[in-house]
Amino acid sequence: MAKFSTIKQHLYSKIASGEWPEHHPVSSENALAQQFKVSRMTARRALQELADEGLVIRSKGSGTYVAPIKSQTSFMAIRNIADEVRSRNHDYRAHVHVLRKEAATAHVAELLQLDAGKPVYHSVITHFENDLPVQVEERYVNPELVKGYLSQNYEEITPHEYLCEVSPLTEASHEIEAITPSPQLCQWLKLSKPEPCLRINRRTWSAAGVVTFAVLTHPGSRFSLGGHLHFGSARA
Amino acid sequence: MAKFSTIKQHLYSKIASGEWPEHHPVSSENALAQQFKVSRMTARRALQELADEGLVIRSKGSGTYVAPIKSQTSFMAIRNIADEVRSRNHDYRAHVHVLRKEAATAHVAELLQLDAGKPVYHSVITHFENDLPVQVEERYVNPELVKGYLSQNYEEITPHEYLCEVSPLTEASHEIEAITPSPQLCQWLKLSKPEPCLRINRRTWSAAGVVTFAVLTHPGSRFSLGGHLHFGSARA
DNA sequence: TAGTGGTCTAGACCACTTT
DNA sequence: AAGTGGTCTAGACCACTAT
Incomplete structure (x- = not known):
């Protein structure tokens, strides 16, 4: 598995398990880079993709936080x-x-x-x-x-x-x-x-x-x- | 405007104008990097974001191509x-x-x-x-x-x-x-x-x-x- | 002032496709 | 073999936020 993907899985589990509830701060790019022994750009990619998926909110100068639960669903599909x-x-x-x-x-x-x-x-x-x-x-x-x-x-x-x-x-x-x-x-x-x-x-x-x-x-x-x-x- | 954004705009216009129709090859990462005098990673970001938006299809080893038109019909028209x-x-x-x-x-x-x-x-x-x-x-x-x-x-x-x-x-x-x-x-x-x-x-x-x-x-x-x-x- | 995210560079190695 | 995209590195500068 790619390194950024490993980091994403790690963060997924923190969020899905509830260990990090809404608005809880997520490890910073530098912290993840050190923890997983990767470059900052690789740690960054994991965080960026989570943000694109709407799971976390990133705020310049402040940090990354678990996104509030506000479901957004396709309204064109018949939804399950x-x-x-x-x-x-x-x-x-x-x-x-x-x-x-x-x-x-x-x-x-x-x-x-x-x-x-x-x-x-x-x-x-x-x-x-x-x-x-x-x-x-x-x-x-x-x-x-x-x-x-x-x-x-x-x-x-x-x-x-x-x-x-x-x-x-x-x-x-x-x-x-x-x-x-x-x-x-x-x-x-x-x-x-x-x-x-x-x-x-x-x-x-x-x-x-x-x-x-x-x-x-x-x-x-x-x-x-x-x-x-x-x-x-x-x-x- | 950020460099990757400039490149995106350039590609947008090629596609929207019809100059590059469906399945037309899109400039490669290296070609864009040279043309816009940026690093490959920056050119790559422009292409990657277009792919995320569904405008182009990227194929490993082959290249990047203008995506086929989506035939997504909605039951909700743009309402007036x-x-x-x-x-x-x-x-x-x-x-x-x-x-x-x-x-x-x-x-x-x-x-x-x-x-x-x-x-x-x-x-x-x-x-x-x-x-x-x-x-x-x-x-x-x-x-x-x-x-x-x-x-x-x-x-x-x-x-x-x-x-x-x-x-x-x-x-x-x-x-x-x-x-x-x-x-x-x-x-x-x-x-x-x-x-x-x-x-x-x-x-x-x-x-x-x-x-x-x-x-x-x-x-x-x-x-x-x-x-x-x-x-x-x-x-x- | 220290930490954070946003952008960017100039390399590198790999797997894959095309020729 | 040459070209492509996928991944990754180890730096860098900036704008912004918090203290």
Whole structure:
């Protein structure tokens, strides 16, 4: 393994383990150069790449610090929260609050294109990044299209992963809004008082019809959505 | 300007102008080092950053080549708020709060890839839908790339429309978050008390570099972002 | 004033691809 | 064999921050 890569791994583990929490100072270029017996330019590269990845913040004259957790995810891809958290070298875990069959309310029935009163599968899961809740996922699933939904362990596999496995997605719609969370949501997100939250409403289709409807709620202070676009002709 | 940055600009122009089309070989590290009278490490940095940005592909032992055009279609178009309001058959109007030249703060300078203290153009505009504020647009513009920015009437044409006319956009990045508006923003949005707002931070590039940085704030109660995504066939 | 990150140099060796 | 990119060194000067 390249030397700069070894240093990156060392720093990754400090950050991912929580030994260095947010804003904690990271070893300086000179310190790393001495510690790993490399030139400053090599130590520098490790730090620079971590900064490019958003894991640390570098401040001229001051030093390098562990970046605050503020997730940024591609808003164009259909996202899997677990993969995203792990891609930032953070710990991921989930807690299942609700997982059961219910009778569809009029609202849910309309969104899933079913008749009101018909059974639907309902789940509520909190997703954690380094033990901090970053998303509450409230989801309704069409039981006719995903028969095995209730018998999965959603602390091991995300609903998104399972649904992708059993039902190829053909279409999705999103709505993004800013809301004040309900007391129930505050509890699930472990917010002591309400703060603005980013809400994504998503419906997903397969060839057979609406598969699932999800309401994803993220605390504004812990999450943002990002995207990057390139246009066709005269690229730069 | 830093030397590696000068070299990047030179390469940008070759690629954006079409002088070097897709797959065209890019000058090697050694060639650039000689041409610009810099060390190889400095020439290398310019090429490496272009590769990180996805503009060129580097191939060990072979060389560096202009990257093929990305066909990344987004379900979120670059939006023009005036067109959107009018497409809903509602009245549109705008009010200009600020339109002037300022010295770039460190933050603004970084986002526009300029030096701090350099002049930038700054505008703040509230956009109304049926006389209700739906967006505050705070915008900073690179004055070198858009010389006529300050002399437009932004109650007739939106900054977005004007910028599209004078500078073909090649790239954009978005960040979407939920925030609590500042008192100043509440005033501009005519909110009697703060409510969660949807914020879109957008940077836009042309071939010559960062053209503009916009912060768009929408009251949560009056706005949501929607998108529809089809898989398997490219659709907006 | 000492420490930090930002930039840059002029070399070096290596693995790889092309000719 | 010649050229390319990938890695690395041991210095250097600068601007900035903290004390």
